[in-house]
Amino acid sequence: MQINLNGVMVPKEQAVVSVFDHGLLYGDGVFEGIRIYGGNIFKLGEHIDRLYDSAKAIMLTIPISKKQMIDEHVKAAKANNLMDGYIRTVITRGVGDLGLDPKNCKGGTTYFIIADKVSLYPAEYYENGLSITTVAIRRNMGETLDPRIKSLNYLNNILAKIEANNHGSLEAVMINQAGYVAEATGDNICIVKDGVLLTPDRASGALDGITRNTVMDLAVEMGIKTVEKMMTRYDLYTADECFLTGTAAELIPVVKVDSRVIGDGKPGVMMKKLKDAYHSITKTIGVKVQ
Numbered sequence: 001m002q003i004n005l006n007g008v009m010v011p012k013e014q015a016v017v018s019v020f021d022h023g024l025l026y027g028d029g030v031f032e033g034i035r036i037y038g039g040n041i042f043k044l045g046e047h048i049d050r051l052y053d054s055a056k057a058i059m060l061t062i063p064i065s066k067k068q069m070i071d072e073h074v075k076a077a078k079a080n081n082l083m084d085g086y087i088r089t090v091i092t093r094g095v096g097d098l099g100l101d102p103k104n105c106k107g108g109t110t111y112f113i114i115a116d117k118v119s120l121y122p123a124e125y126y127e128n129g130l131s132i133t134t135v136a137i138r139r140n141m142g143e144t145l146d147p148r149i150k151s152l153n154y155l156n157n158i159l160a161k162i163e164a165n166n167h168g169s170l171e172a173v174m175i176n177q178a179g180y181v182a183e184a185t186g187d188n189i190c191i192v193k194d195g196v197l198l199t200p201d202r203a204s205g206a207l208d209g210i211t212r213n214t215v216m217d218l219a220v221e222m223g224i225k226t227v228e229k230m231m232t233r234y235d236l237y238t239a240d241e242c243f244l245t246g247t248a249a250e251l252i253p254v255v256k257v258d259s260r261v262i263g264d265g266k267p268g269v270m271m272k273k274l275k276d277a278y279h280s281i282t283k284t285i286g287v288k289v290q
């Protein structure tokens with residue numbers, strides 16, 4: 001495997017960063033998770049936009065243009081002959097000293113792009129659905145670290161995942177300080193109620209998910225009413241359908257929330273339609289590797 005490290009393709013074993021890199025020392029950096037389907041890097045433009053927005057929010061200057069960054073992704077996929085898989089892009093503040101002050105990272109940012117296989121939930125969960133649990137740990141507040149920044153600091157979500165695991169669940173429902181549903185630990189959450197597709201609004205503390213937005217757009221095209229609003233756990237418990245969305249997981253059904261059976265306890269009909277619609281565009285919208 002070859003890794004794109006600061007624009008140079010290097011063998012995996014040589015793709016190393018300094019222990020003084022502030023991405024490692026402080027989680028000071030941003031990242032993206034991207035899928036490639038049949039040689040098409042799906043919605044790469046949207047991922048690059050979000051990457052640059054996250055970087056701007058933390059005053060991290062990416063040394064190359066968006067166009068060059070797109071080319072670097074194509075280069076990484078091509079070098080690994082990757083036609084179907086997952087791409088992880090990381091940009092850190094770079095090498096500094098042991099203090100946290102980013103102005104001491106004088107050498108500029110470090111970036112790397114890993115083009116690899118995708119790791120998914122086991123197939124049985126796509127067929128039968130997930131059981132998820134609300135956890136005590138809250139999603140970050142916008143006033144502290146805005147959840148729309150896809151930063152390298154994921155401890156908040158990791159603690160939620162640990163808590164879910166401790167309860168015997170694969171995934172957590174994260175709520176915000178006000179008690180409204182935000183998202184899962186690495187996925188957005190959607191429900192269907194009376195034929196309407198609903199998801200928490202961005203202000204509730206969710207990442208502005210590209211899969212979420214794609215699914216909402218597809219629903220509109222299919223004539224399904226969509227609503228973004230603040231939601232409580234009551235909305236989840238009483239939903240007809242529930243599912244998670246994310247680049248890696250795509251659309252995955254949820255059949256139980258906090259031990260309440262959702263709908264008839266089986267993956268929902270609308271989710272399946274949306275999933276089919278999603279798969280019908282993954283090889284066409286994006287940037288081709290060839």
Ligand SMILES: Cc1ncc(COP(=O)(O)O)c(C=O)c1O
Nearest residue numbers: 186187188207209210211246247
């Ligand atoms: C916290 C969080 N929420 C939601 C998502 C889903 O976003 P996307 O659909 O853009 O992958 C992710 C995935 O990166 C995430 O890390």
